[in-house]
Amino acid sequence: MLLFYISRFKKIIEDIKMVKIIIDPKCTGCETCANTCPVMVYETKDGKAVAVKADECLVCRACEAQCPEGAIQIIE
Ligand code: SF4
């Protein structure tokens, strides 16, 4: 039972620390974000950027700054 509560507590802490990456539907799939990100957070699926490794984001905000459509929002 104690282990259950410890794992629940760890999950809550991880969720609080998790960076949210919001990609607007106006994304054109240009892959600038994928080519900019130093830790390869992005992949392109069906012509749109997808943050497949958001948990590894360093919050450097390079993708936000470089996206030509202003389609990326990084929320801490
Ligand atoms: S840089 Fe912007 S427009 Fe280009 S793929 Fe990434 S989110 Fe989409």
Ligand code: SF4
């Ligand atoms: S903020 Fe930096 S580390 Fe995070 S997804 Fe964008 S480019 Fe990658």
